[in-house]
Amino acid sequence: xxxxxxxxxxxxxxxxxxxxxxxxxxxxxxxxxxxxxxxxxxxxxxxxxxxxxxxxxxxxxxxxxxxxxxxxxxxxxxxxxxxxxxxxxxxxxxxxxxxxxxxxxxxxxxxx
Amino acid sequence: xxxxxxxxxxxxxxxxxxxxxxxxxxxxxxxxxxxxxxxxxxxxxxxxxxxxxxxxxxxxxxxxxxxxxxxxxxxxxxxxxxxxxxxxxxxxxxxxxxxxxxxxxxxxxxxxxxx
Numbered sequence: 001x002x003x004x005x006x007x008x009x010x011x012x013x014x015x016x017x018x019x020x021x022x023x024x025x026x027x028x029x030x031x032x033x034x035x036x037x038x039x040x041x042x043x044x045x046x047x048x049x050x051x052x053x054x055x056x057x058x059x060x061x062x063x064x065x066x067x068x069x070x071x072x073x074x075x076x077x078x079x080x081x082x083x084x085x086x087x088x089x090x091x092x093x094x095x096x097x098x099x100x101x102x103x104x105x106x107x108x109x110x111x112x
Numbered sequence: 113x114x115x116x117x118x119x120x121x122x123x124x125x126x127x128x129x130x131x132x133x134x135x136x137x138x139x140x141x142x143x144x145x146x147x148x149x150x151x152x153x154x155x156x157x158x159x160x161x162x163x164x165x166x167x168x169x170x171x172x173x174x175x176x177x178x179x180x181x182x183x184x185x186x187x188x189x190x191x192x193x194x195x196x197x198x199x200x201x202x203x204x205x206x207x208x209x210x211x212x213x214x215x216x217x218x219x220x221x222x223x224x225x226x227x
């Protein structure tokens with residue numbers, strides 16, 4: 001079974017600053033995918049960024065980037081130039097075949 | 113394409129009553145998933161359909177829960193004899209074989225409160 005751990009229940013960041021969310025996972029598989037999802041108060045899960053385990057290069061999507069350390073089973077998310085609209089719950093997720101395993105989430109609050 | 117739709121958005125029910133939720137996936141998606149999210153936690157996998165076939169059920173899905181996807185289109189999730197522990201957000205998602213894991217799209221969920 002795959003487990004995903006997010007050790008930071010809450011994070012607060014000033015607008016325009018940078019925040020990093022941590023995530024570790026446990027799996028015996030070699031080929032898998034990792035995701036960060038955003039869940040705003042509107043509740044819909046929105047994919048922020050994804051990483052294929054076979055790729056060494058860290059994924060980047062605009063202000064969002066990841067630090068993927070496969071040997072350490074670590075997958076952190078960096079939000080640069082934080083905006084008020086980034087306020088949401090962020091979930092790290094692992095997928096194998098078709099099933100997603102989520103961490104408990106980190107609530108990010110961006111202060112004006 | 114209006115995305116994944118779930119109905120109702122909120123449901124309050126008395127303990128012991130039966131409830132049914134509906135999910136309409138993206139029309140070209142042949143895979144459909146149900147997840148449950150309790151307060152302060154990440155979603156947990158409940159069940160998975162490919163077309164009309166239910167291919168996997170989590171151990172979280174007790175005998176009181178049943179899911180269907182007739183004709184491989186919309187899906188329903190029914191909870192019989194609801195208990196307070198069933199209070200949660202029920203999320204539906206869909207994807208297609210072609211897009212695989214990258215095409216996963218979630219609905220906005222149905223929030224169930226059992227009183």
